Amino acid sequence: MLDVRTDIFNLVLADFAKHFQVGKNNRIILAMDQAGWHTSHELEVPEGIHIILMPSHSPELQPAERLWPVTNEAIANQSFDSLDELEEVLFQRCKVLSNEHDLIRGLTCYHWWPQTNSQVTVCI
Numbered sequence: 697m698l699d700v701r702t703d704i705f706n707l708v709l710a711d712f713a714k715h716f717q718v719g720k721n722n723r724i725i726l727a728m729d730q731a732g733w734h735t736s737h738e739l740e741v742p743e744g745i746h747i748i749l750m751p752s753h754s755p756e757l758q759p760a761e762r763l764w765p766v767t768n769e770a771i772a773n774q775s776f777d778s779l780d781e782l783e784e785v786l787f788q789r790c791k792v793l794s795n796e797h798d799l800i801r802g803l804t805c806y807h808w809w810p811q812t813n814s815q816v817t818v819c820i
Contacts, residue, residue: 701733702732702733702736702738702739703738704733705733705734705739706738706739706740709739709740709741709742709745710740710742712742712745713742713743713744713745718742718743718744718745719742719743719744720743720744721744722744723744723745723746724744724745724746725746725747725748726745726746726747726748727747727748727749727750727757727758728747728748728749728750729749729750729752729758729761730749730750730752734747734749735749756806759803759804759805759806760804762803762804763793763800763803763804766793766799766803767786767789767790767793769789770785770786770788770789771785771786771789
């Protein structure tokens with residue numbers, strides 16, 4: 697089971713802030729769900745990053761959450777010798793899913809979202 701830890705997430709936030717040069721004069725609003733490592737009292741949010749927590753049980757605010765089950769199908773009940781191997785399997789699964797427009801639309805579009813004039817409406 698994947699154990700996501702606040703100390704690791706702190707490193708990710710620090711790297712994110714450094715990469716995008718976030719600070720006093722360059723600010724980012726980061727919308728996140730309410731996972732435990734997102735709400736921990738031990739979370740160290742770099743200057744310039746402002747976290748907005750989305751309401752719990754609101755997949756319409758983060759429609760990509762509904763894609764996890766179809767991406768995870770490729771890795772369920774398997775073990776991998778390396779992260780590169782895992783990444784390759786997920787990459788191949790995402791290539792397949794990128795052509796499954798109706799499936800993705802059905803999982804991520806909501807009837808109240810505005811539609812576009814393009815042939816494929818991308819809702820994530």
